[in-house]
Amino acid sequence: MDQSSSGVSYKKADASYFEKRGLSRYAGIWSLWALGVGAVISGHFSGWNFGFATGGWGGMLVAGIIIAIMYLGLTFSIAEMSPALPHTGAAYSFARTAMGPWGGFLTGLCENVEYVITPAVIVTFITAYVNSILGLDPVYSPLVWIAFYAIFFALNVFGLELSFKVTLVITLISLGVLAFFWMSAIPHIDFSRWALNIGVGPDGAAVELPEGNGPMFPFGFSGVLATLPFAVWLFLAIEQLPLAAEESVDPQRDMPKGIILGMLTLMFSAFMIVLLNPSLPGVGSFHLGSALEPLLDGFKAIYGDSGVVLLGIVALTGLIASFHTILYAQGRQVYSLSRAGYFPTFLSVTHPKYKTPYVAMMAGALVGLAVMLIIWFALGAEQGGSIIGSVLLNMAVFGAMFSYIMQAISFILLRRNLPHIHRPFRSPLGIPGAVLTIVIAIVTLFYQVQDPNFSKGVLWVAVWFGVAIAYFALVGRHRLILSPEEEFAMEQKQKKPHHDPVIAKI
Secondary structure, three states: OEEOOOOOEEEOOOHHHHHOOOOOOOEOHHHHHHHHHHHHHHHHOOOHHHHHHHHHHHHHHHHHHHHHHHHHHHHHHHHHHHHHOOOOOOHHHHHHHHHHHHHHHHHHHHHHHHHHHHHHHHHHHHHHHHHHHHOOOHHHHHHHHHHHHHHHHHHHHOOHHHHHHHHHHHHHHHHHHHHHHHHHHHHHOOHHHHHOOEEEOOOOOEEEOOOOOOOOOOOHHHHHHHHHHHHHHHOOOHHHHHHHHHHEOOHHHHHHHHHHHHHHHHHHHHHHHHHHHHHOOOOHHHHHOOOOOHHHHHHHHHHOOOOHHHHHHHHHHHHHHHHHHHHHHHHHHHHHHHHOOOOOHHHHOOOOOOOOOHHHHHHHHHHHHHHHHHHHHHHOHHHHHHHHHHHHHHHHHHHHHHHHHHHHHHHHHHHHHOOOOOOOOOOOOHHHHHHHHHHHHHHHHHHHOOOOOHHHHHHHHHHHHHHHHHHHHHOHHHOEEOOHHHHHHHHHHHHOOOOOHHHOOO
8 A cells, every 4th residue: 555645545456446447438529519518508498597686687698708708717727637637537637636635535525516416406497397397296396306317317327328329419409499499589579678677676676677678787796796606507517528538539639629619509508598588578587587497488478378388398408408417427426536535436336238337326316316305304395395496506506616716726736837748738718717717716606605595505515525524534545546547646746847836837
């Protein structure tokens, strides 16, 4: 056993250890593009629109632009790091190379919260749609959650090729639904009357302006900043794409192209949905500020209520795309931390026939379901159903913001301290782009604190962190395995130039 200066111990695993944890390569550029876009696309169907209540239409637009800049800085940084460090660990492996085992573990932990909780958030939105379409009593919601987890767990387990084909198909269908909505909406929009129908009441809260023609920024610049956490939902989870690095045919060529194409697709889609959805007669920004099914409301405004079941099923596609792809990411994220010994190693065993990390996916799904069920039964079905989405959403965004900060710091440290590693792609935004990502993420976190449901979510995250850090401090750090990302980090440490890293070429 080798003892490192970071207070961790490594053991060299034999060939059979990695044979039981093998992955297979399949994904090309378009599979990766679909994985990134599919993970995010549900955020264009619902969730983003709550920002109208805090910023009005102008506030939502500007907040979306600011968040898009943050994600551009992040995705360009990831596009550089991922082909240089092409491991399934993604955020954890970047931070592990840049900041050592503890930095890698804490970054992986932040991302773990995001990827375990985000599917739970999405399945609550899916359940709301299903209950509405089928007329189900919300008391049966937990059964719908379990059914969707079971179906998409099976799709993810029984073959990588099947999983990526499903991802590509439902992502294309989701984008097709959005494009159909845009084309349907354009002839009907009345921007001034409906998108600008928010004013400010005597108590400072949003009020509806019956004739519209209100201000672009009813709540001023502070309203723009308060809307940042909601704008995150337009891009959240695009950063999961590097988790497919070891299942990509050529990650050094395909990973940067896949993530950049994905980001450009999402930026265009985000602009179209923010412009068109609130501009429809009978919808408007004020209504969308509290709507659970904004796209469905938009379709109803155009086509009426006669086809509500069909329209509801159509509007479900984006949620299903994101649920499927983030379950994929969840499995790979838990798998990578487990294979390296940060989490218990039994979690990283892959299916002997299909070579998919089924144990990691099952564990992540069970934890997500357990958190949902605890909230549901602790608060009662009626109250639990109304609050569960907002609590879980805050948990997911909280974990995501911290992982973005850690990844941007990793990028800066890798540029400064390891200038010699091969970088097939270099971020055109460089270190300034990573710094901007950190600043915007911190501001977003600060405004997220203003949400009254934030404290409930943070309490759960604190418990999660406490248990995981205690496990790593007492057990995990003494049982680390020299997995590919760990070996890479150790080798780079030995190769590291002896000159002052600050004056290394940036």
